[in-house]
Amino acid sequence: MCKCVRGGAERGNLENCYICSKKNLWSSTGKTKDGRREWKCRNCGHEQLEVPPQGLKIPANVLYYDIETSLITVKQTVWGLKNYNSYIDFKDIEADQYIICWAGAWVQGDSVKVFGECVTEKEAKARNDKRIIKVLRDAVDKADYIVGHNMRPYDWKTVNTRILVNGIPAPAEPKIVDTLSLGRRKFRATSQKLEYWSKMLGGNPKDKMKREDWEAIQDTGDPKSLRKMYKYCKGDIREGANIFLKFKQFIEDSTGKPLCR
Numbered sequence: 001m002c003k004c005v006r007g008g009a010e011r012g013n014l015e016n017c018y019i020c021s022k023k024n025l026w027s028s029t030g031k032t033k034d035g036r037r038e039w040k041c042r043n044c045g046h047e048q049l050e051v052p053p054q055g056l057k058i059p060a061n062v063l064y065y066d067i068e069t070s071l072i073t074v075k076q077t078v079w080g081l082k083n084y085n086s087y088i089d090f091k092d093i094e095a096d097q098y099i100i101c102w103a104g105a106w107v108q109g110d111s112v113k114v115f116g117e118c119v120t121e122k123e124a125k126a127r128n129d130k131r132i133i134k135v136l137r138d139a140v141d142k143a144d145y146i147v148g149h150n151m152r153p154y155d156w157k158t159v160n161t162r163i164l165v166n167g168i169p170a171p172a173e174p175k176i177v178d179t180l181s182l183g184r185r186k187f188r189a190t191s192q193k194l195e196y197w198s199k200m201l202g203g204n205p206k207d208k209m210k211r212e213d214w215e216a217i218q219d220t221g222d223p224k225s226l227r228k229m230y231k232y233c234k235g236d237i238r239e240g241a242n243i244f245l246k247f248k249q250f251i252e253d254s255t256g257k258p259l260c261r
Helices: 119-126 132-143 151-165 179-186 194-200 209-221 225-250
Strands: 026-033 038-040 047-049 062-069 094-095 101-110 111-118 146-147 175-178
Touching: 026 094, 026 194, 047 101, 062 132, 062 151, 062 225, 101 132, 101 151, 101 225, 111 132, 111 225, 119 209, 132 151, 146 225, 151 175, 151 179, 175 179, 175 225, 179 194, 194 225, 209 225
Parallel strands: 062 146, 146 175
Antiparallel strands: 026 038, 038 047, 062 101, 101 111
């Protein structure tokens, strides 16, 4: 069990009080739940469980997931083929991104069980990802940690955006472990790409996708391309989750603080 010394007493891995926001005013109630101790705030009387250790030392729901998104359709009227502006005006967007498919894995010990969802041919043509986003949202809501390669700036924010656009209730916010930022912070690898880490750590080669596959899905909802992309996404999960398992001993708190062990 993770123990931090605060104010001269062992007070577990505690956050500020959820009710009054005070810190370091905890007294033990003597109760435990799921291996975590319960504490009572001496300021407002609120009872609160300590946070699971960032080192995943106790059983936790760890969800590794990855998404595949569509192309963005834009229309521009230009003076010539040379683009003098590196950014496209949002007014030129005809069809925004949506999530074509996602895959995830509940990581328990060294076990990686892959699952996921993909849009149907009809949903692809309508650019409708609401059904598959609902399933992913429910999985995220159950997770103590979400993990992925480039998770924080890309996958997590993209999924949150699609949850918002589709009018789906927000999930409880989990802790995030981003193996890309962890790799950059902890290792001096020649490349931080998922495919390169997989190669270095004895993984399998990544499946290949072409721009034509994305275009076929976007234009016609081509079932063959959808199956190919879903398989590609699940392959990323297997490789990424196995990299996470090897990285796990180096995991730090999402704030960048060293692990409390």
